[in-house]
Amino acid sequence: MIQLEGIHKRFGDHTALDDITMDVPTGRVFGLLGPNGAGKTTLIRIITRITGPDEGRILMDGRPMVAADVATMGYLPEERGLYKKMKVGEQSVYLARLKGLSKTDATMRLKEWFERWDMGDWWNKKVEELSKGMAQKVQFITTVIHEPRLLILDEPFSGFDPINAELVRDEILRQRDLGVTVMLSTHGMASVEELCDEIGLIDRSKLMLNGNVREIRRRYATNTYRIEFKGTRIALANALSFTGELLDTDESSEVSTARVRLGTGSKLNDVLRQLLPVVEVLGVHEEIPRMHDIFIRVVSEKQPETVTAGLTE
Amino acid sequence: MNKIKLIIWREFITRVRKPSFLIMTILGPVLIAGGLLLTAYIGSQETTTHQVLVIDTEGVIGTPLKNTESVKFFLDGHDWTDSAFKASPYTVRVNLLPNVLMVPQADLYYKTLPSEFGMSTIRNELEKAIELAKLRDEGIQKEAYDRVRKPLDLKKFDIDEVGTESFAQERALIGFFFGYFMFIFIFMYGVQVMRGVMEEKQNRIVEVLISSVKPFQLMMGKIIGIACVGLIQFILWIVITTTMVGIGTAVLAADKFDPKQLAEQGVTADMQEQLKAAQGADVGFDQSRITDLIEQINIPLVLGVFLFYFICGYLLYSSLLAAIGSAVDSETDTQQFMFPITVPMIVAIIIAQMAVYNPESPAVIWCSMIPLTSPIVMMVRVAMGSAPLWQLALSMFLLILTFIGTTWLAGKIYRTGILMYGKKVGWKEMGKWLFYKG
Numbered sequence: 001m002i003q004l005e006g007i008h009k010r011f012g013d014h015t016a017l018d019d020i021t022m023d024v025p026t027g028r029v030f031g032l033l034g035p036n037g038a039g040k041t042t043l044i045r046i047i048t049r050i051t052g053p054d055e056g057r058i059l060m061d062g063r064p065m066v067a068a069d070v071a072t073m074g075y076l077p078e079e080r081g082l083y084k085k086m087k088v089g090e091q092s093v094y095l096a097r098l099k100g101l102s103k104t105d106a107t108m109r110l111k112e113w114f115e116r117w118d119m120g121d122w123w124n125k126k127v128e129e130l131s132k133g134m135a136q137k138v139q140f141i142t143t144v145i146h147e148p149r150l151l152i153l154d155e156p157f158s159g160f161d162p163i164n165a166e167l168v169r170d171e172i173l174r175q176r177d178l179g180v181t182v183m184l185s186t187h188g189m190a191s192v193e194e195l196c197d198e199i200g201l202i203d204r205s206k207l208m209l210n211g212n213v214r215e216i217r218r219r220y221a222t223n224t225y226r227i228e229f230k231g232t233r234i235a236l237a238n239a240l241s242f243t244g245e246l247l248d249t250d251e252s253s254e255v256s257t258a259r260v261r262l263g264t265g266s267k268l269n270d271v272l273r274q275l276l277p278v279v280e281v282l283g284v285h286e287e288i289p290r291m292h293d294i295f296i297r298v299v300s301e302k303q304p305e306t307v308t309a310g311l312t313e
Numbered sequence: 314m315n316k317i318k319l320i321i322w323r324e325f326i327t328r329v330r331k332p333s334f335l336i337m338t339i340l341g342p343v344l345i346a347g348g349l350l351l352t353a354y355i356g357s358q359e360t361t362t363h364q365v366l367v368i369d370t371e372g373v374i375g376t377p378l379k380n381t382e383s384v385k386f387f388l389d390g391h392d393w394t395d396s397a398f399k400a401s402p403y404t405v406r407v408n409l410l411p412n413v414l415m416v417p418q419a420d421l422y423y424k425t426l427p428s429e430f431g432m433s434t435i436r437n438e439l440e441k442a443i444e445l446a447k448l449r450d451e452g453i454q455k456e457a458y459d460r461v462r463k464p465l466d467l468k469k470f471d472i473d474e475v476g477t478e479s480f481a482q483e484r485a486l487i488g489f490f491f492g493y494f495m496f497i498f499i500f501m502y503g504v505q506v507m508r509g510v511m512e513e514k515q516n517r518i519v520e521v522l523i524s525s526v527k528p529f530q531l532m533m534g535k536i537i538g539i540a541c542v543g544l545i546q547f548i549l550w551i552v553i554t555t556t557m558v559g560i561g562t563a564v565l566a567a568d569k570f571d572p573k574q575l576a577e578q579g580v581t582a583d584m585q586e587q588l589k590a591a592q593g594a595d596v597g598f599d600q601s602r603i604t605d606l607i608e609q610i611n612i613p614l615v616l617g618v619f620l621f622y623f624i625c626g627y628l629l630y631s632s633l634l635a636a637i638g639s640a641v642d643s644e645t646d647t648q649q650f651m652f653p654i655t656v657p658m659i660v661a662i663i664i665a666q667m668a669v670y671n672p673e674s675p676a677v678i679w680c681s682m683i684p685l686t687s688p689i690v691m692m693v694r695v696a697m698g699s700a701p702l703w704q705l706a707l708s709m710f711l712l713i714l715t716f717i718g719t720t721w722l723a724g725k726i727y728r729t730g731i732l733m734y735g736k737k738v739g740w741k742e743m744g745k746w747l748f749y750k751g
Contacts, residue, residue, distance in 0.1 A: 081517030
């Protein structure tokens with residue numbers, strides 16, 4: 001859907017984006033991750049053509065993106081709001097018409113949405129009478145009302161209670177199933193695992209990680225297994241000998257659990273072969289790192305480097 | 314283009330629908346017309362009848378003084394003590410000073426101060442009596458004197474406008490009125506543009522909007538939409554004010570200065586003249602001269618120039634104000650930026666005032682060229698007809714050039730400013746934004 005090629009963006013002396021090249025595949029949910037100030041919002045603003053890159057180009061469906069492509073996008077910015085004094089219905093129609101819908105179309109579609117999300121009686125209310133969560137729902141609807149092919153959501157879950165967050169999550173998945181490409185930026189790593197097929201992780205203006213979520217998690221796997229067993233810890237530790245390293249055990253319940261990292265060159269089978277004679281193995285699971293851990297690892301890894309760089313200067 | 318229309322419409326309709334718009338539209342003219350009528354009314358209204366005791370120890374006054382509705386004269390040749398006056402029913406005492414025929418002086422003591430109208434009635438009546446006394450002493454016939462004493466009617470003619478009398482000064486005042494109105498409008502609605510931009514920024518709706526429209530469209534839509542609100546309000550004000558002033562003066566005039574009614578009350582034509590004078594109307598300034606004055610103003614030109622300077626001046630200032638609104642987070646931060654914008658406007662008003670009396674001064678000519686002051690100053694010069702065509706053309710050209718320039722610059726600042734939160738912005742920072750790439 002969208003390909004970024006060598007995007008650079010500077011604000012004065014500050015480099016906001018440094019050579020970003022990545023793909024946002026069609027019909028997938030793409031998570032744009034990174035700590036605050038990493039450059040996510042700038043990148044999103046470049047894709048939505050609110051600002052332009054200093055270098056690099058953006059391809060849409062394989063051809064350079066043009067201004068008219070913005071009409072096929074729905075963008076929910078992180079800093080979002082509504083006119084407080086305007087009525088909900090009138091304002092939604094206005095926003096929908098700015099996206100190119102006709103008045104009748106806009107009204108019809110909005111009524112449908114309001115019905116579906118159980119907010120029919122909000123139409124004539126003023127925005128200032130709505131709670132924050134209610135206003136967020138209105139905003140989400142106005143983002144998708146023109147049926148965009150690309151949905152860009154910056155922190156879509158902020159401001160929602162768990163019930164409405166669930167509603168939005170389901171809606172995102174529904175949109176994906178309809179063939180819409182969704183790009184979302186979030187700090188909630190749990191929702192990344194749950195929702196995203198692909199991610200791009202930006203830290204300090206650079207793209208640090210990009211690709212399929214499952215593959216990335218695999219890549220960061222440390223060959224660690226959780227083994228559920230019956231028997232003693234000592235027996236298990238002895239049996240492991242050279243094939244693996246016992247990280248920790250939990251013997252609080254009837255079934256004990258041990259976390260074992262395989263030694264170099266060892267396979268899970270080697271470990272099991274050693275263990276089977278001494279303990280009763282009830283289950284084995286590979287530990288795949290959570291996005292949360294990967295995020296922290298990637299972001300904090302860079303830290304020492306910058307410090308040294310600072311010292312040598 | 315469709316989108317900009319939508320934006321204009323929203324800006325327009327949300328403002329026009331506000332109760333405050335209705336209140337201002339009605340209240341504005343009520344205040345203006347009310348103010349005008351009230352001053353006229355208070356000036357003319359005499360609630361009490363003044364019993365005026367005239368002390369004429371020298372026996373100067375031969376003929377009886379004419380009484381009016383509100384002023385009754387009583388003559389006495391004896392001096393009165395203050396305490397006797399205080400105890401008397403008279404409300405005003407006028408002492409003609411000794412040798413009043415040579416040195417026309419009199420002292421007026423009052424219990425209640427007569428209105429300006431009452432004062433002038435007293436003054437006129439006494440002046441006339443003294444005049445008659447002098448004529449009698451000199452042995453001059455009243456009729457002969459009336460033939461002699463005619464004021465000189467000095468008329469001005471512009472050599473380039475042969476045929477009609479010139480009312481340059483009066484026209485300049487009309488120009489100044491237009492200019493002054495322009496000043497108020499530009500400022501009032503320019504600030505509304507700034508507030509609107511700030512509101513969108515504070516509401517955080519601005520990024521939602523610029524994902525569907527260009528920042529420049531959003532800015533121009535707001536500026537034009539608010540201009541429409543202003544124009545509608547202006548037209549309504551004029552309609553309502555003229556109607557109200559028309560009705561008001563008709564009522565007042567019928568009440569007070571109907572010549573027929575005055576004649577019935579035994580007021581001579583001569584007195585009526587004086588009544589008019591007391592009202593502040595120039596005695597020599599009769600109806601035909603007013604029509605002459607109106608005819609002399611090139612109304613299409615003045616209105617055309619007014620509209621031009623009005624629109625361009627508004628665009629110039631409101632785009633600057635929009636840029637300021639975009640750069641700040643709150644109203645209090647606007648102060649440092651507002652100051653340099655208000656200064657040229659105030660200078661313009663001062664220079665425009667100067668232009669009324671001294672249209673050819675270099676300061677006036679320069680300020681009618683410099684775009685930030687030209688709308689107001691040039692208005693005065695055009696109304697009085699002192700601006701050569703080439704100067705007008707140059708001034709207009711410079712203004713157009715400048716407003717295109719400022720709108721472009723403002724657009725650049727606006728584009729960056731609306732997305733900048735939580736940062737205290739200075740001039741230097743704003744300067745940097747001009748060089749950011751779109």
